[in-house]
Amino acid sequence: MTNFQKILLQTDFSRDDLVTLLSSEGDERQQLFHRAQSVKLQAVGNKVYFRGLVEFSNICAKDCLYCGIRKSNEKVIRYEATDEEILETCRFAWENRFGSVVLQSGELSSPTFVNRIDLLLQKIKQLSNNELGITLSCGEQSIETYRQWKESGAHRYLLRIESSNPDLYRRIHPENDFHSFDRRLQALQDLKTAGYQVGTGVMIGLPFQTTEDLANDLLFLKQIDVDMVGMGPYIEHEDTPLYDFRSSLKTKQERFDLALKMVATLRLLMPEINIAAATALQAIDPAGREKALTIGANIIMPNLTSIKYRKEYQLYEDKPCLDEDAELCRNCLEARIELSGCEIGYGEWGDSKHFIQKS
Template identity: 55%
Template sequence: MMTVSEILNRQELSREDIIRLLSITDKEEHDELIKRAYSIKERIIGRKVYLRGLIEFSNYCRKNCYYCGIRSGNHKVSRYFLSDTEILEIVEFAQENHLKGIVLQSGELSSEEFVNRITALIAKIKKVTNPDFRITLSLGEQSLDTYKSWFDAGAQRYLLRIETSSEELYNKIHPSDELHSFKTRLKCLDYLRETGYMTGTGVMIGLPFQTIENLADDLLFIKERDIDMVGMGPYLEHADTPLYNYKNLLMPLNERFNLSIRMIAVLRILMPDINIASTTALQSIIPMGREIGLKAGANVVMPNLTPLKYRRSYLLYENKPCINEDADDCLNCLAKRIKMIGEEVAYNDYGDSKHYINRKLIV
């Protein structure tokens, strides 16, 4: 069997190489992988962290995904919608705190009323912000016309997580109906690229029924799809979901955490110039989890700017951190923690994916 050093010195990583790296159990080998990934991030992107202010503006969702705490079938959730006024106040706060963009995230809806509201909301945000202020959407599967409408209104980025690139696994973690289609999810990724968005996706790591081979294929899927930005993290269970019944199949939390860190590192090696988020789920397992993700090659963090009174109602998983920390405290704490690990918040940088920029130049 090849050593980690030998694999890391290859020009291209094969599927077998990726499986070997993800399967590391030796601490020295793990550290060697992380060090190599961070050196690539440092060389290509620098010791910079881009912040995206996250606004979880609604937890209404038409989907009933088996892993999600705000799925339509969970009737214990108190549903909410932020008003446009509330959202614009958060946008103003983001600008005052030198953030160059926000992420609008909600449960998945696709009614005409919802689509039109988002189109109008994007236009309102563009009116009160710097012309280059970045708007990222994470609003699930939509039609091509909807994606185009939101793009034309001023949104530049879109995150649509596939959760897994395995159709077999996808079908195990979603209901079997027309609302939950693996092929539709892939088609929507195509629509986003066609529309012109800086396109993002991501997967959950450590799902029941998931194998290391699945995860290796996820990374290869991201590379083959030429994705610009990625948000992926450990699967964390929620008691009010069907998938919770399979919690006995889960690897221990610390193993899910370390595997997630290796996923970030290998992806950075595979795609040196993309944006990779260090997710809140990492912090749910280890208090300094997001910072460890940054040292493994991630370069984006999304501080939560959602008003405190709504945060307990947007729990995709249990033990979500920062639900009692207001936006001011969150930003101040995050800046200190990032500085503590030798990185700096790139307040004066819009943080567009270098991969996206290079891809557009080639086109």
């Protein structure tokens, strides 16, 4: 048995072990993927759970240097879906047995925004007879806000750290208290305190990022005992400051391959968490999300956002499915998931087994 094969059979991993797995190529890479698939089937089964994505607003108070909807990007046409549009989309998700929705927006924290989300949560629960699970991805808020939203029906929250390396975090964000690494960490802790299933994630293939950084990202996810992860390849956007460093990037294919290895390695490290097949994978490879499902991911997020808004919610370039309505997106994904050999958990929340066991 080779040293690589011995690492694959471990249940505890050092940073060096993770670097070895993330550096794998050829046959060793395939061994990693095969092992991750085996661990996934044993730990969480063969079901894939839908999270119907509703990108209801691209208005953002933050100015992250990598993001296409950053506050300073004046080329973006800002929008805000109406309550009626949001509720109709959630009704579609419920009637089509998606199980859950994700309400996602730019980061705002005004009392008007907080109260609006609170009322929407209550109405979504009412229209679905309390059957539709709700994940929020609305940025940093106070712990009081998190508790208020939890009381009104949200039970999962995604807040990506993007990089667990404080120095790299500062290089991809403006240098001010509003974009503080420590503030981000505190928000993640507040979400745990408020009782959410907590999700976070990182970008893979950033400028200035090393394989050691990514290994440390994986250890960070385990250290904070996260319940779900959404991570994918960094894809540059020409209307952002980070675009100036594009010449230092790995190729998109290299970033894609590295993202798959991150998904597979994370499945070995944290077998019972939920791992999303990121949409950004499909921006590079048409079958990107399905490939992630076969090597460790078990969550997929069909985009239910109205077509008239989608092109204005581009955090990165070449975002897929901009012209597919909700029904077409659903039909396409159902076929793709079937081809990948997975089963769809219709009507199920698909909560993190890791979270359930802790509870």
